[in-house]
Amino acid sequence: MASGKAVDAVYHVEIPKAARKLRELFYCAHYIHSHLAHFYALAGPDFVVGPDADPAKRNILGVIEKVGLEIGGAVIKNRAYAQKIQEMIGGKATHPVCNLPGGVSKPLTEEERKKIEEMGKSFIEISKFSLKLFDDLILGNKTYKELITGNTYRHETYYMGTVDEHNNLNLYDGYVRVVNQRGEEFAKFKAQDYLSHIGEHVEPWSYLKFPYLKKVGWKGLTDGPESGIYRVNSLARLNTTDGLPTPLAQEAYKKMYEVLGEKPSHATLAFHWARIVELMYASERLMELIGDPEITNKEVRTIPTATPTEGVGCVEAPRGTLFHHYLTDEEGMVTKVNLIVATGHNNGPICMSVKKAAQSLIKKFQVKEGLLNMVEMAFRAYDPCFACATHTLPGQMPLEVRIYDSEKNLWQRLKR
Amino acid sequence: MKTLILGLGNPILRDDGVGIKVAREIGRRVDSPWVEVIEACTGGLDLLELIRGYARVVIVDSIQIRGRRPGEIFLLHLNDLKTTIRLSSPHDVNLATAMELGRKLGLPLPQEIKIYAIQGEDVFTFDEECSPAVEKAISQIAEEIMQEEGWSKKLERPIAQA
Numbered sequence: 332m333a334s335g336k337a338v339d340a341v342y343h344v345e346i347p348k349a350a351r352k353l354r355e356l357f358y359c360a361h362y363i364h365s366h367l368a369h370f371y372a373l374a375g376p377d378f379v380v381g382p383d384a385d386p387a388k389r390n391i392l393g394v395i396e397k398v399g400l401e402i403g404g405a406v407i408k409n410r411a412y413a414q415k416i417q418e419m420i421g422g423k424a425t426h427p428v429c430n431l432p433g434g435v436s437k438p439l440t441e442e443e444r445k446k447i448e449e450m451g452k453s454f455i456e457i458s459k460f461s462l463k464l465f466d467d468l469i470l471g472n473k474t475y476k477e478l479i480t481g482n483t484y485r486h487e488t489y490y491m492g493t494v495d496e497h498n499n500l501n502l503y504d505g506y507v508r509v510v511n512q513r514g515e516e517f518a519k520f521k522a523q524d525y526l527s528h529i530g531e532h533v534e535p536w537s538y539l540k541f542p543y544l545k546k547v548g549w550k551g552l553t554d555g556p557e558s559g560i561y562r563v564n565s566l567a568r569l570n571t572t573d574g575l576p577t578p579l580a581q582e583a584y585k586k587m588y589e590v591l592g593e594k595p596s597h598a599t600l601a602f603h604w605a606r607i608v609e610l611m612y613a614s615e616r617l618m619e620l621i622g623d624p625e626i627t628n629k630e631v632r633t634i635p636t637a638t639p640t641e642g643v644g645c646v647e648a649p650r651g652t653l654f655h656h657y658l659t660d661e662e663g664m665v666t667k668v669n670l671i672v673a674t675g676h677n678n679g680p681i682c683m684s685v686k687k688a689a690q691s692l693i694k695k696f697q698v699k700e701g702l703l704n705m706v707e708m709a710f711r712a713y714d715p716c717f718a719c720a721t722h723t724l725p726g727q728m729p730l731e732v733r734i735y736d737s738e739k740n741l742w743q744r745l746k747r
Numbered sequence: 748m749k750t751l752i753l754g755l756g757n758p759i760l761r762d763d764g765v766g767i768k769v770a771r772e773i774g775r776r777v778d779s780p781w782v783e784v785i786e787a788c789t790g791g792l793d794l795l796e797l798i799r800g801y802a803r804v805v806i807v808d809s810i811q812i813r814g815r816r817p818g819e820i821f822l823l824h825l826n827d828l829k830t831t832i833r834l835s836s837p838h839d840v841n842l843a844t845a846m847e848l849g850r851k852l853g854l855p856l857p858q859e860i861k862i863y864a865i866q867g868e869d870v871f872t873f874d875e876e877c878s879p880a881v882e883k884a885i886s887q888i889a890e891e892i893m894q895e896e897g898w899s900k901k902l903e904r905p906i907a908q909a
Contacts (some may be wrong), residue, residue, distance in 0.1 A: 368792060372840055390840070390844065391840055391844065391846055391848055392844065392847060394853065395851060395852070397846065400851060400852055400853070403848065403852045404852045404853075404854075407792065407795055407796070407848075407852060407854070408848075410792060410793070410796070411796040414793060414796065423788075424789075424793075425787070425788045425789050425793075426788055475889065736838065
């Protein structure tokens with residue numbers, strides 16, 4: 332979607348309103364698909380089954396055992412619905428082919444609209460259930476609540492997200508907004524100005540760059556107001572908004588901050604909670620869009636006439652703010668590309684979170700049981716995609732913990 | 748009940764897309780109402796929705812095994828895949844886990860899943876064509892799979908009874 336918007340900008344073309352709405356509709360379905368998988372298949376095992384549970388049980392099968400087969404079926408069904416909607420609008424669900432310079436390739440028919448509307452009702456129900464499940468199983472458990480709000484998984488950083496003109500959340504378009512550790516607005520800019528605000532630090536030991544706020548500067552892997560490190564993804568998005576523009580999501584958003592006791596929240600594990608608040612927002616927004624009479628308007632493309640040059644596209648990907656920046660020749664052939672992907676923004680924070688979790692779990696040669704999983708929880712909260720972020724493809728997660736003594740002698744090695 | 752030929756891979760990632768191309772080729776040659784072809788660039792939980800309702804599923808995908816010849820075919824079963832990289836992806840579960848979940852949920856899953864894995868030479872370069880050795884072998888691979896499955900002639904009845 333970011334690439335589609337970047338191409339619009341390269342061709343200097345405004346897309347028709349219906350096209351914009353169709354893209355946003357597609358995107359809501361994409362969020363639902365992504366967030367459902369993350370909550371139930373990836374985060375769920377940590378919280379629903381438990382961080383110290385037997386690894387054989389700490390997976391989606393263990394989650395289903397605990398929450399019931401019916402819910403498992405509902406998760407699979409709703410993911411399939413979300414996939415179907417993406418396919419209807421995008422041609423393909425995983426690699427959509429609908430975006431063209433100036434709009435989308437086809438309008439939505441009334442028959443398709445009705446089908447999506449029917450499926451959308453189910454999204455609201457699974458979102459309600461997921462929020463309740465979080466309440467019952469996680470907030471109702473003192474240990475889990477302490478884990479979320481405690482110091483092991485906490486970093487006070489800047490936050491970045493996309494908002495509309497009223498500073499409400501928007502996943503598809505608007506202004507990129509940055510707030511500081513106290514929640515005050517630090518910057519608000521249009522995507523095309525991203526280079527004035529974001530620098531990309533390089534370390535020789537990583538393929539992945541370390542974006543930072545230029546106006547604060549790179550001070551290394553450290554948090555606080557003096558460090559340009561910022562975070563993106565679900566909690567960062569909610570931290571940068573003044574509210575959510577749909578009723579049930581707004582209610583869940585208010586409750587989340589009341590329980591966390593601070594806004595912005597600096598609790599890394601609260602990214603999971605924010606994700607299901609967003610699940611509700613995406614479900615409600617999908618229903619708003621599908622009920623909009625303009626969604627079936629046939630005018631879905633403005634044919635570009637200008638000579639292509641340069642453009643920036645930006646959206647809120649499920650894992651965070653995503654920038655695509657292309658330069659082209661006069662025939663539209665790309666000559667230069669810069670991408671800052673969600674996991675790239677979070678690279679510094681992920682390193683910091685892993686370090687802090689490890690430090691708090693290893694004391695005086697005692698390695699706490701479940702260390703591998705507790706460290707993994709630190710970076711799983713960001714739902715990272717290292718394959719995208721490093722531009723390498725295997726996407727492996729060969730987790731290994733090496734513990735050294737004070738003289739840097741390898742003392743213990745733990746791996747999966 | 749039908750058989751699904753499921754071509755998996757990324758069609759813009761050189762040999763990673765060979766499964767899709769072979770499945771497409773088989774679909775072109777097999778003319779039967781009992782056989783359907785789906786091309787997909789997905790894995791894990793999404794596969795459950797694709798394969799539900801079919802009696803048999805024949806997956807065609809690419810693989811990389813050290814020291815093997817590009818275009819070589821391997822016949823695998825679900826248990827062989829329990830340690831694929833999908834297992835360790837932070838985004839999804841692997842096929843074996845997804846199948847176990849589907850069975851627990853009582854989904855109508857296939858009685859049999861066969862996986863034809865084709866040795867790729869290069870699965871990391873962006874390209875819509877396979878590498879020459881693999882591209883050249885696509886037609887032969889399709890024929891070998893069809894012979895193995897007994898589809899080398901036009902089908903008039905369900906695979907299960909063929």
